[in-house]
Amino acid sequence: MVDIIKLTAAETAEKIASGELTAVEVTEAHLARIDATDEKVHAFLHVDREGALAQARAVDAKRERGEKLGPLAGVPLALKDIFTTVGVPTTVGSKILEGWIPPYDATLTRKLKEADVVILGKTNMDEFAMGSSTENSAYGPTGNPWDLTRIPGGSGGGSAAALAAFQAPLAIGTDTGGSIRQPAAVTGTVGVKPTYGGVSRYGMVAFSSSLDQGGPCARTVLDAALLHEVIAGHDPMDSTSIDAPVPPVVEAARNGSVAGMRVGVVKQFAGEGYQAGVVQRFNESVELLKELGAEIVELDCPSFDLAMAAYYLIAPSECSSNLARFDAMRYGLRVGDDGTKSAEDVTALTREAGFGDEVKRRIILGTYALSSGYYDAYYGSAQKVRTLITKDFEKSFEQVDVIVSPTTPTTAFPIGERTDDPLAMYLADLCTIPTNLAGNSAMSLPCGLAPEDGLPVGLQIIAPAMKDDRLYKVGAAVEAAFVARWGHPLLEEAPSL
Amino acid sequence: MSTYTELMSYEDALASFDPVMGLEVHVELGTKTKMFCGCSTELGAEPNSQTCPTCLGLPGSLPVVNAIGVESAIKIGLALNCEIAEWCRFARKNYFYPDMPKNFQTSQYDEPIAFNGFLDVQLEDGEIFRVEIERAHMEEDTGKSLHVGGATGRIHGASHSLLDYNRAGIPLIEIVTKPIEGAGERAPEVAKAYVAELREVIKALGVSEARMDKGQMRCDVNLSLRPTPESEFGTRSETKNVNSLRSVERAARFEIQRHAAVLTSGGSIVQETRHFHEEDGSTTAGRIKDNAEDYRYFPEPDLVPVAPARAWVEELRAALPEMPRVRRNRLREDWGVSEHDMQSILNAGAVDSIVATIAAGADSAAARKWWMGELARNANEQGVVVDELPITPVQVARVAALVAAGSLNDKLARKVLEGVLAGEGTPDEVVEKRGLKVVSDEGALGAAVDEAIAGNAAIADKIRGGKVAAVGALVGAVMKTTRGQADAARVKELILERLGVSE
Amino acid sequence: MPGITREEVVHLARLARLELSSNELDHFAGQLGDIIGAVARVSEVADQDVPPTSHPLPLTNVMRADEVRPSLTPEQALSGAPAQEQQRFKVPQILGED
Ligand SMILES: [Mg+2]
Numbered sequence A: 001m002v003d004i005i006k007l008t009a010a011e012t013a014e015k016i017a018s019g020e021l022t023a024v025e026v027t028e029a030h031l032a033r034i035d036a037t038d039e040k041v042h043a044f045l046h047v048d049r050e051g052a053l054a055q056a057r058a059v060d061a062k063r064e065r066g067e068k069l070g071p072l073a074g075v076p077l078a079l080k081d082i083f084t085t086v087g088v089p090t091t092v093g094s095k096i097l098e099g100w101i102p103p104y105d106a107t108l109t110r111k112l113k114e115a116d117v118v119i120l121g122k123t124n125m126d127e128f129a130m131g132s133s134t135e136n137s138a139y140g141p142t143g144n145p146w147d148l149t150r151i152p153g154g155s156g157g158g159s160a161a162a163l164a165a166f167q168a169p170l171a172i173g174t175d176t177g178g179s180i181r182q183p184a185a186v187t188g189t190v191g192v193k194p195t196y197g198g199v200s201r202y203g204m205v206a207f208s209s210s211l212d213q214g215g216p217c218a219r220t221v222l223d224a225a226l227l228h229e230v231i232a233g234h235d236p237m238d239s240t241s242i243d244a245p246v247p248p249v250v251e252a253a254r255n256g257s258v259a260g261m262r263v264g265v266v267k268q269f270a271g272e273g274y275q276a277g278v279v280q281r282f283n284e285s286v287e288l289l290k291e292l293g294a295e296i297v298e299l300d301c302p303s304f305d306l307a308m309a310a311y312y313l314i315a316p317s318e319c320s321s322n323l324a325r326f327d328a329m330r331y332g333l334r335v336g337d338d339g340t341k342s343a344e345d346v347t348a349l350t351r352e353a354g355f356g357d358e359v360k361r362r363i364i365l366g367t368y369a370l371s372s373g374y375y376d377a378y379y380g381s382a383q384k385v386r387t388l389i390t391k392d393f394e395k396s397f398e399q400v401d402v403i404v405s406p407t408t409p410t411t412a413f414p415i416g417e418r419t420d421d422p423l424a425m426y427l428a429d430l431c432t433i434p435t436n437l438a439g440n441s442a443m444s445l446p447c448g449l450a451p452e453d454g455l456p457v458g459l460q461i462i463a464p465a466m467k468d469d470r471l472y473k474v475g476a477a478v479e480a481a482f483v484a485r486w487g488h489p490l491l492e493e494a495p496s497l
Numbered sequence B: 001m002s003t004y005t006e007l008m009s010y011e012d013a014l015a016s017f018d019p020v021m022g023l024e025v026h027v028e029l030g031t032k033t034k035m036f037c038g039c040s041t042e043l044g045a046e047p048n049s050q051t052c053p054t055c056l057g058l059p060g061s062l063p064v065v066n067a068i069g070v071e072s073a074i075k076i077g078l079a080l081n082c083e084i085a086e087w088c089r090f091a092r093k094n095y096f097y098p099d100m101p102k103n104f105q106t107s108q109y110d111e112p113i114a115f116n117g118f119l120d121v122q123l124e125d126g127e128i129f130r131v132e133i134e135r136a137h138m139e140e141d142t143g144k145s146l147h148v149g150g151a152t153g154r155i156h157g158a159s160h161s162l163l164d165y166n167r168a169g170i171p172l173i174e175i176v177t178k179p180i181e182g183a184g185e186r187a188p189e190v191a192k193a194y195v196a197e198l199r200e201v202i203k204a205l206g207v208s209e210a211r212m213d214k215g216q217m218r219c220d221v222n223l224s225l226r227p228t229p230e231s232e233f234g235t236r237s238e239t240k241n242v243n244s245l246r247s248v249e250r251a252a253r254f255e256i257q258r259h260a261a262v263l264t265s266g267g268s269i270v271q272e273t274r275h276f277h278e279e280d281g282s283t284t285a286g287r288i289k290d291n292a293e294d295y296r297y298f299p300e301p302d303l304v305p306v307a308p309a310r311a312w313v314e315e316l317r318a319a320l321p322e323m324p325r326v327r328r329n330r331l332r333e334d335w336g337v338s339e340h341d342m343q344s345i346l347n348a349g350a351v352d353s354i355v356a357t358i359a360a361g362a363d364s365a366a367a368r369k370w371w372m373g374e375l376a377r378n379a380n381e382q383g384v385v386v387d388e389l390p391i392t393p394v395q396v397a398r399v400a401a402l403v404a405a406g407s408l409n410d411k412l413a414r415k416v417l418e419g420v421l422a423g424e425g426t427p428d429e430v431v432e433k434r435g436l437k438v439v440s441d442e443g444a445l446g447a448a449v450d451e452a453i454a455g456n457a458a459i460a461d462k463i464r465g466g467k468v469a470a471v472g473a474l475v476g477a478v479m480k481t482t483r484g485q486a487d488a489a490r491v492k493e494l495i496l497e498r499l500g501v502s503e
Numbered sequence C: 001m002p003g004i005t006r007e008e009v010v011h012l013a014r015l016a017r018l019e020l021s022s023n024e025l026d027h028f029a030g031q032l033g034d035i036i037g038a039v040a041r042v043s044e045v046a047d048q049d050v051p052p053t054s055h056p057l058p059l060t061n062v063m064r065a066d067e068v069r070p071s072l073t074p075e076q077a078l079s080g081a082p083a084q085e086q087q088r089f090k091v092p093q094i095l096g097e098d
C-alpha cells in the first residue's frame, strides 16, 4: 500500500493516469493529512474541501471517459493566498481583505484549473507578501514542520510548510525579494523564482510590481519543473509578460547534468552574518559541483552590496502606491462608517485597523522615498543601483552558465526573534534580492542540514533571464547526487508531526 | 452658491495689468474601449455595468494599453505640430479620491508622448494668434460620483455619495498650453478661439466627438495678471471644468476682473482652484493648493514604455486630414462668404453638413441657406447641433434640387424639411404624402388667376393703370387659393399677361 | 546620517491615509530612522551617469487592440462593496474637491 502523501507529484500524476489511484483518493488523503496536522502547522488560511473534491471528481470522470489528462491531472496543490480565486476567499494574509471573495480568477489560477490540478486551498503568508517569516500574517504565524517553534520562512511560509508537512506535493509561491526561495531553503523544499515576466501576474495581488513573480514550489526539482510548465507562458492580460516560448524546464529536469558547465561563486555572497553550518553546506555543494564536472569561477559583483538598500526603497515605493486601492470604498474592510465620518476619515481609520505594522512601515517608507525632494536621492538612486546590478549579472553570465550561493544566510530562526527588528528580518533576503532587481531566474533546493541545529540549508542557483531551464538542469543533477549521498530525500529526516 | 466678489471694470483692469493664461484641456477619446482594459466606453449604460477588475482597481488586476489610445494621442500631437517622443513611459500620479479606483491615476509625467507644438487660431477679425503647446499626454478618466442628501447634488452638505465606475478608465488626452502671453485685452477671446479651434482639430482627426456639453472635452483656465508684459508672472488661479466655449471666455474675463480688483486694493492672489458658475459667469474659491500636495509620480511598473516607431509616426502624419482652419479658409473662398458668415457657420456646427450637401449636388448658396436658416433654427430650438438633426445632407440636397427644378418654392421647401425632421420620410415621400407640389397645371392656375382678378377688380384696375407694384396682392390671393403650391413667379407673369401690362 | 522626525512621519501618514496612533508614531519614527539610515547608501550612486531601471526587462510597445471584452456584471462588480445603493458603491460623504 503506497503512502499517498509521500509520493512526488510526478508519481501521483502517473498513478492517477494509469488508474492505480483516483484523484478523489489522492485528494482525500491530503485533506486528511491537513486535518491531522494543520492545527499545529497552520499552513492554510482556507481549505477548499468541496472545491478540491469537485475538481478531483471531474478529473476521475475525465479519465473514465478516456479524455486526455494534463501532466499534473489530479495532483493536489496549495495556493498562496495572493492569487485571486473565484468564489474562494483571497486575503493576502491581511485583515483588510478578510472575507473578500474575488469575482475573477488569476491567470495562474485559471491555468492550474485548466491543467486539472486540484487546488486544496489557500496558504498563509506574510501580509501582502511583506516579510521573511510569515509572522506578519494577520491570521497568525505558520510553524516550520522541522521545528514548529521556528519560522517557515516568508512570505510564502504557508506554501513551503504545506510541502514539508506532506499536506500537498505542489504549491505556488510568489517571490519579490526571496519569498519563494527563502521558505524553500528553511523548510528543505524546492522553490523557483522564474524569470520576471515568465509567469503572469494578472490576478496576483501586487506588492511590488516590478519585482513580484509567481513560481512553483515542490519537494523535488522535477515536480517544480512540471508545475513551472503549467503556470508559465505569455499572458496578454499582463503587459510585462514575455511573449516567447516557455524555457524547456521539464526536459532539463529530466536530464540533470553539470558536466562542462561553468558555475560562478560571487564574492559578495559571503562574510559576516552567514551561519557556519550554512557556509559549510554551501562549500560542500560547490565541491559536489566540481566532482560532477563543473568548472567553478570566482565572480566579483560589487553592486550587490547595494542590492538590499535599493530593494528596501523600490519595493516600499511601489507598495505604497499598489496598496492605496485598499481604501474601504469598493471592497474589503470598512471601519468607522457611523454616518458622521467622511470618506477620508473612514479610509484612514480602515487602513490603520486593516494593515499590520510591517505593511504600514513600508507604506510610510515608500511614501517618503517617492516624495518630492527625496525622489532623486532615494528612488532614483535605487533605480540606478538596479542598472548596476543588472550589469554585474550580465558581465557574470558572460563568464558562467549559472551562479550559486547560499539561499539565505541562516537556517530557520525562532518565531518571535526578529519581529520587532525589521533590519534583522531583512537580512534573510540578502542573497535572493539581486535576482529580483535584475529580473532573472533562480532556484533554491536543499543541500543538507546545518550541523549545529539540524535544520535545512538551501542552495541557490541563479540563471540568466529566460534561461530558467539551466536551473533545472543543474538542480536535478545536484539533487540526484545529494539524495544518492544521503540515501533518501532530505525531508525524510524531518520529524513526524 | 456664488458669493459676492469685488470686480474691476474690464477696461480698467486691462489698463493696469497684462493677463497671462494657461489652458489645460482634457479630451475623452472616442475609442471603443477604455485606456487600459477592454470595457466598453459607450455612454448611457446602467451604472457599474461597464467595469472589470482592472478599471475597478480590484486587487491583482493589471492594465494593458489601448493601441488606438496611443495612436489618437500621436495624431493629436502631430496636428498640434508637436514633437512625438521616441520613447516615453506612463507614470502613476498618487492621490486619494473615491472616484479613482486605484487611488492613483495612470498618466504621464515628465515624458509626455507629444510636446513642443503650437496651434494657430483665427480671431473674429481674421487675425491669427499662435498658441504654443507645452505637451499632450495620455491618461485615464475617473468614475462619477452622485452626491446624495445635500442641495442639488452638490458635494457640500451631502450625507453620502454613490459611485459609478463606468467612466473610470476612459482614455483622456490632456493638452496643456505654454503660458499664453501677449493677448492683452483679447485674452478671453483667444481662450475661446483656442478651445474652439482645438475642438475642430479633434473632430477633424476623428479621435473624439469632443462634445463639451457631454463632458467629452473639458477645460481648465489658469490665469494670472502682471503689471506689465515685462514683469514676472503673477500668482495664478485655476478655474476647473469650464465646459462651454462661452464659459471659457467668461471665466477668463471674470478672473481678469477679479484679480485686478484684488491686486489694486493691495491684496494678493491665492493659488487655488476655483469653480465656475454657469448661471452668472462667476468663479468661487475651491481648494487651496498648498505645498503639501505631493503626487509622488513614478514610472508605472505595470506598463512597459511606449516607443512609437518613426515609420508609424510618419505614416500617421501623412494621413492627417486638412487642418480645420486651412479647410475653412479654402471653403470660405470657394463659397465666397465673409469671415463673419464663415464664423457663424462654424459656430452653428454646420460646416461639414454644408460640405456634404454640396457634395450631394446642391449649389453652395442653397446648401448654406437651408442649413443656416430653417435647420439651424430648428436645431437651436431643440438644443442640439445641426448635424444631430434627423435629416441627412443628401436629403437637404434633394430639397434644394426640387427648388431648383421649380417643383418646390421656398415656402414648400420649408414644409418638406419640416416633414423630414418630423420623421415623415424622405423629401420625396413628404412631398407625396403632404401633396406639396407647385401647381404647374396652366389651366388650373389660369382659372385661379381669373378668379383673383374678378374678385379684386379695384386692384386689377390700379395695375392696369400702371401701379404694377400692386400685383403682389393678387399673387397673394392666388397663392391662397392654391394653398401655397403655385410658383409665385409664374402667377405674377400670368396676372400681368391677363391685365395686358408689362413690367 | 539621515533620520526622520516624528513630524515627518505624521505628514507621510497623512499622505498615505494612515490614522496612526501616537504610540505608533513614536515607534515608527525610530524604526524608520534606522531603516532610512541603512538604505540611504544608495545615494552613493546618485551622481553616477547610469540610466535608471524602472522595468527589469527591456520590453516596449505592449498594446492591445481596441476591442470590447466582456465586463463584469454589476452584481459581480458590487459583490465586495461594503455598502451599495442604486447599483452604485455607497461611500461616506466626500470632503475634498477635484
Ligand atoms: Mg491630468
Ligand SMILES: [Zn+2]
Residues within 6 Å of the ligand: B034, B037, B038, B039, B050, B051, B052, B053, B054, B055, B056, B169
Ligand atoms: Zn474595465
